[in-house]
Amino acid sequence: MANLVTHHASEDIDDIIQTLEQDGCLVIEGLLDDDEVNPLQSHMHSTFEKIPDCNGNVYGHETKRIGTLFSRHETFQKMAVMNPIIEIMDHFLLQSCNDFQVNLTQATSKGPAEAKRALRQDDLIFPFRHPEQEVMLTCLWAIDEFTEDNGAMVLVPGSHRWERSESVAPSYENLPAEQTAKAVMKKGSVLIYLGSIYHCDSANKSNERRCSAMISYSLGWLRQAENSYLAYSKEAVSTMPERLRHLLGYFAHQPNLGSINGIDPIDYFLNNKSENQLIEFIPEMMYKSLRNEHLN
Ligand SMILES: O=C(O)CCC(=O)C(=O)O
Numbered sequence: 001m002a003n004l005v006t007h008h009a010s011e012d013i014d015d016i017i018q019t020l021e022q023d024g025c026l027v028i029e030g031l032l033d034d035d036e037v038n039p040l041q042s043h044m045h046s047t048f049e050k051i052p053d054c055n056g057n058v059y060g061h062e063t064k065r066i067g068t069l070f071s072r073h074e075t076f077q078k079m080a081v082m083n084p085i086i087e088i089m090d091h092f093l094l095q096s097c098n099d100f101q102v103n104l105t106q107a108t109s110k111g112p113a114e115a116k117r118a119l120r121q122d123d124l125i126f127p128f129r130h131p132e133q134e135v136m137l138t139c140l141w142a143i144d145e146f147t148e149d150n151g152a153m154v155l156v157p158g159s160h161r162w163e164r165s166e167s168v169a170p171s172y173e174n175l176p177a178e179q180t181a182k183a184v185m186k187k188g189s190v191l192i193y194l195g196s197i198y199h200c201d202s203a204n205k206s207n208e209r210r211c212s213a214m215i216s217y218s219l220g221w222l223r224q225a226e227n228s229y230l231a232y233s234k235e236a237v238s239t240m241p242e243r244l245r246h247l248l249g250y251f252a253h254q255p256n257l258g259s260i261n262g263i264d265p266i267d268y269f270l271n272n273k274s275e276n277q278l279i280e281f282i283p284e285m286m287y288k289s290l291r292n293e294h295l296n
Contacts, residue, residue: 002157004181006189013087020088024160025181025193031082032075032141032188040075041143041187044211047072048109057118062111062204068231069105069213070244076105079190080215081243085139088192089217096133096219098254102247103136103218104225107143109211110151114204119156119172123195126222130164136195136218143211146185151204153183153191159198172200220253238270 005019009030019026032040051064059065069076079085080102093100123135146152154172156179172180182202183191193199195218204210218224228248237245250266252259260268262278 001177002179002181004155004157004183006185009084013084016084017088017091020092020192020194023157024197025155025157025183025191025199027183027185027189027191028084029186029189031190032079034188036075036078037143037188040073041211043073044107044109044143044213045209047107048209048211051109053111058120060110060114060117060201062114064109064111065106067104067106067226069107069215070240070248071232071236072107076213076215077240077244079139079141079213080105080247081241085190085192086243089137092134092137092194093217093219096131096135097221099220099246099251100217101220101222101224101249101251102226102228103216103222105213105215106226107211107213109209110201110204111209112204112207114151114201116154116172116203117201119169119175119198119200121169121196121198122193122216125225126218130196134160134194134196135222136216138193138195138214138216140183140191140193141213141215142185142187142189142191143213144209145187146183146191146210146212147206148182148184149204150206150208150210151202152185154180154200154202155183155191155193156180156198160194160196162198164196169198217247220249220251221257224249234269 004025004027005023006027006029007016007019009028048064051066054060054063054065089100122138123130126135140153185191245266252264258265261275263273267273
């Protein structure tokens with residue numbers, strides 16, 4: 001099996017980023033301590049008791065899923081904004097946008113007998129020819145321990161450096177075992193992988209359900225997988241920390257994406273501002289190309 005590097009949260013951010021550049025995936029442990037993860041674990045297990053299994057080859061047939069995590073437990077709010085997560089997103093996503101956002105929040109409870117699933121790249125949810133830069137990254141938090149047997153994710157470290165192919169994805173069965181790694185990790189750890197990394201779910205061969213929480217991030221000018229403007233009420237958004245509101249997408253991305261009457265969306269939504277003098281905020285670089293077009 002390939003090596004999936006595990007860093008501790010206390011390690012230097014440059015070393016963590018270097019591993020992600022090299023391998024495209026890693027585990028960070030020590031981000032949540034037992035006092036934080038244990039209440040979250042019991043809350044999610046009881047939440048899932050009322051949720052039906054999904055039905056689909058991608059979602060699974062013995063797996064339960066729920067979204068809107070930031071209104072389900074306050075620890076999810078903390079997880080979304082903590083370092084080194086944000087520093088990692090800064091590094092990978094700010095290469096291609098001015099602001100990034102949360103793409104999806106989804107907790108999963110994988111039941112015994114859930115089958116393994118096909119190898120895939122998460123960033124294919126965005127249907128365009130993919131650039132060299134990453135457009136999304138996923139954080140998969142272990143709410144329960146991920147073991148060899150309970151359906152831990154399988155990744156192909158380094159596959160983000162493979163040439164992108166328009167044809168079908170490689171099949172897991174055809175990959176040599178030494179190219180794949182299983183994300184075995186303690187509860188409270190997080191697996192982080194780039195959107196271009198090939199990965200798949202292994203089968204849950206244990207007798208117990210296993211819970212995880214996914215928080216993924218994407219470029220600020222892309223459509224979000226979870227519609228966060230509808231997911232949370234005005235009251236819920238008003239009590240959220242400013243950084244989290246921003247991550248939900250309450251910002252105008254340069255030059256003017258997502259603005260309303262020239263107003264920042266959070267002022268429109270929470271502060272009852274509805275009209276404004278439209279102040280241009282097109283970046284200097286764009287002015288130059290517009291001017292050049294005019295002169296030619
Ligand atoms: O293994 C997990 O807990 C979640 C992974 C998953 O379901 C997914 O990638 O969609």
